[in-house]
Amino acid sequence: MNEQRPEASTPGVGRLEPHMSLPWVLADRLARDPAGVIFERKSSLGTEFVPVSVQTFAEEVTAVAKGLIGLGVEVGDRVAIMAHTSYEWSLLDFAAWSAGAVPVPIYETSSAEQAEWIVSNSGARVVFAETRGMAAMLQPMVERLEHLERVLVLDENAIETVIGHGADVPADRVTERSEAADMSSLATIIYTSGTTGRPKGVELTHGNFVSLVVNGSDDPNFSGVVRGPDKRTLLFMPIAHVFARFVQILCVYSGATMGHVPDAKNLVADLDAFKPTFLLAVPRVFEKVYNSADAKAGSGAKQRIFRWGAKVAITYSRALESDGGPSAALKAQRTLADRLVYGKIRSAMGGNLDWAISGGGPLGERLGHFFRGIGVGVLEGYGLTEVGAPTTVNRPGLTKIGTVGPPYPGTRVAIAEDGQVLVKGDHVFRGYHDNPEATAQAFTEDGWFVTGDLGQLDSDGYLRITGRKKEIIVTAGGKNVAPAVLEDRLRGHPLVSQVVVVGDGRPFIGALVTLDEDMLPGWLANHDLPAMNVEQAATDERVLAALDRAVTRANEAVSRAESIRKINVLTTDFTMENGYLTPSQKVKRAKVLADFEREINDIYGT
Template sequence: MGAEISSEFRSIPDLLRYRVRQSEAGEAFRFPVDGQWHTLTWGQVWERARAIALGLHSLGVEAEQPCGILASTRVDWILADLGILCAGGATTTIYPTTTAEGCAYIVADSDSTVVFAENDEQVEKLRSMRDQLPNLRKVVTFDGTSDGNWVITLDELEERGRRLAASEAELFERIIDRVEPEQLATLIYTSGTTGNPKGVRLVHANWLYEAEAIHQVGELTIDDVQYLWLPLSHVFGKVLQVGQLREGFPTAVDGRVEKIVENLAAVRPTFVAGAPRIFEKVYNKVVLQAKEGGAAKYRIFRWACDVGLQASRLQRAGKRPGIALKVQYAIADKLVFRQLREKFGGRLRYFISGSAALAPDIAEFFHAAGILIVEGYGLTETSAASFVNRHDDYRLGTVGKPFPGTEVRIASDGEVLLRGGGVMRGYHNLPEETAETIDDEGWLHTGDIGELDGDFLRITDRKKDLIKTSGGKYVAPQSVEGKLKALTPYVGNVVVFGDQRPYCTALITLDEEAIVPWARENELGELTYEELTAHPKVTELIGEAIDVLNRGLDRHETIKRFTILGRDLTVENNEVTPSLKIKRKAVAENHGDAVARMYTDTVQSL
């Protein structure tokens, strides 16, 4: 488990060069333009990366010089990232949802001298804060407008690079050869729950470790096709890039969440990575469609799910179903499950889930339908992937086995400690915070509570999120929240409270896609979403689900009171991160009055 692994490559540019030599004419990327999919070969990627790198070199970008990318997931993001790394620089990632003030903080703290900005809207964020960014020399825009001076287009940058390549033919190779394994490659700012975000310093050696570990695990091959929609500003999206470089499979790139279902059918990927909220939404939609089909169709759906779960549980226990169950499953598959798999393109080998805990009930439903979700685990501070279930060696409810070369230890208080090639080199400009996170023996303290079942790791909650009631009982809120979301399609987000309180309560938001059709069926179709959240029938609907939830919980875990919020939790209100993790402290602050009311006698108790 803990044996070190090494890479034959010196840097990500060196790995890119290898991939181009191996697969020059092969498809690297597929991307949408005006409703049509276009492709880039690895040879074309090399040409574009060279033009961008030399364009940056002409702007004075040198070794380890941070350059920001402020854009959504698209092929230009990846090309800009490769260009920055091939110039010897380091990529600073910035979510496109970041405010102007937040962008200014990251650009200034990282000392980024060049920022790639997606469009005029993103350029304006930087322009409005320009007086706070004296070291920002140039903005390169993908779709925005050039002013010929401070702001130039990506095409203009690449043209500068091509001119330089024509005059100095060997320059690009010389720059690549100078990039060392311990040079800074990426600064990823963790969104955090309080204060300013912290820049996580990841070097080329970190990414090379991830690439080699992915290769040794052997789950991905050059014959795979990836559909990539995850935010590339997040470490989960980044690690998928280096996995692709190592293995050489093509990737279809489109970050538009509203296009996911349409793109799955068009791309027909063999694997897709996503956050749990996406799988919850798919599950909710499937359940709702079955209900909308009428009582008979819904009974068939529930029967198929029961049959599928029986077969799934036998399979995971290493047993074979009997003849009767085999026949029943074949019918269930024909009537229900096959149609679901076809929506994902028909050749999906598995989904990969990460960035937050996946509710076991959701994983079980998909497995019953013949769709495996392999859950993994890691942090920004560990270059994303540290654990993952394998397609032929998995346990639902766990995050799998460690990557080759990663060591794990469970501390006396249950905290998960990790050590290995993926561990960051520290927080940018924050030596004290670094020392608090990585101890003298190199163990990174993750802040997550977990347990080992053989080699499989199970994460139970965040250390700081564990609730201790005033009666001294501990509650893992994420577990309770996940169970509720699996019980009903009408719940969007759930946040459980109860620390130092006599009982647990919950703030709940509704899933708008689910509750609106329900409202029409229940003669409430004229009400707005906000009006629905306050309607007694909706309160009763959610209350029934919580009654079912509570019957399966220990007494101290049960939800005694709940409040349905008038809106969903949002990134804009600082209540969830761009990767859809809930910021509990921010939610408590934004909705403090609602929480307080649940601990008074004026609120109806369940």
């Protein structure tokens, strides 16, 4: 590593050629395995999943692409999609690429103002809306925006309507447009979550995605997770998010089978029906799995058995990293715990899950060790929209829990003098749409993308994220505090939904805490406390005492000057619906600080 700028890199392992594109990814899968299963569609009744062959999907993509051409969509035109995760989302994505268009995702939770900014800024000509309600929000934009021509509703047979417009369009037109796309062609414009202001449109090329999926699938350390017809994943994160979008493309290239469900509301039943071998999720999902298992254990002997099992799992996982490995006694304890505890948890995740890929925020060492200890390896990674999703990731045989892994194949990572993580590689975006000033600010003079995240590289080249530069808190005493460490640890308590650490310019560190309404009844019952709602719990001395103990445990990770001295428990949770969470479950810190200024002042008696 360079002493002035610590750096780590992993060579690319896949063969990349200029003609490759996202239509090429599908064509390559079709040539290799036309009769193989590429998707399984959830039936409208029950939880059954129905297989779709590569040949069938490719024919549907061509039919929809012909329809888009018949509607007048030209090469480079923007086609916006506002929908929950679904088979139709993937179909429209690949059809737009095959027609030479640029699909632009809109989160299904976006407000009218957010959606109009994306449609307006991107210059979309056509918008697909999943529901009539979404369409009602988007339809008035047709009158206001000169470039927007129509809004089509998926729930009202939009796919069939589009296919009908392509009846007279020869398939050769689709082939010509598909083959005209190459690594340098614009693939999509994804708008950032907007935690700090108006979202910026990230322009990602076909090459950005192709380099990631080829290098990932061909990587011998990762191919065992994602490559081949026996690999299966169920997608429930929004495809509008770059993480899910990348995995969608990765599965098409790698030969895996993918299913879609719109959200995580019925996740246990969906996982049981689909039985994935690998899964991607944000850390909050893993926290929920653990906390739900703890709550289901109830109180008394069953709870003691679960917590003993959890401790054994974490101890066993940590021992795997020691020279001697787990002792014979520890192995015996784990065998017993597997029979009593772990099997039930694995069964709740479908029964066949070997690997889980965590991204979108820090997971925390405790959960990483717990899941590995019960037999589900969690591969924590790091990335941003601007790099097409991953830039570092732990992989089988290359894992250090507590880090976000070494550089992904074909990427370079460095640490700037101010501690910011810098990135180079074929996966780095080409710029922000119609925003040359922001693009210029995003890169160093020598071409490194500046992520805005703070991190450290260890001697083996594994990255550890320590915070976000814009979120660093400077107390009145001049102490710099990264809030993420405290927030992540405190959020692991079953009662806690969200945490925002505060204290900028203040005499000490405090925190706003929201309660998990779903977990509250079980926690109260397990602690022999009467039922109460969130408003009552937020002022109950016994609940507050439990939270104080959780704060004490969280403070063990930091110095006294950085520790949380006082919390304010809110009766309002932070959600996407009320505008305090992004679709990737990140808290909109600036909005929280502004809207809860009075509650923050209460912490300091001002």
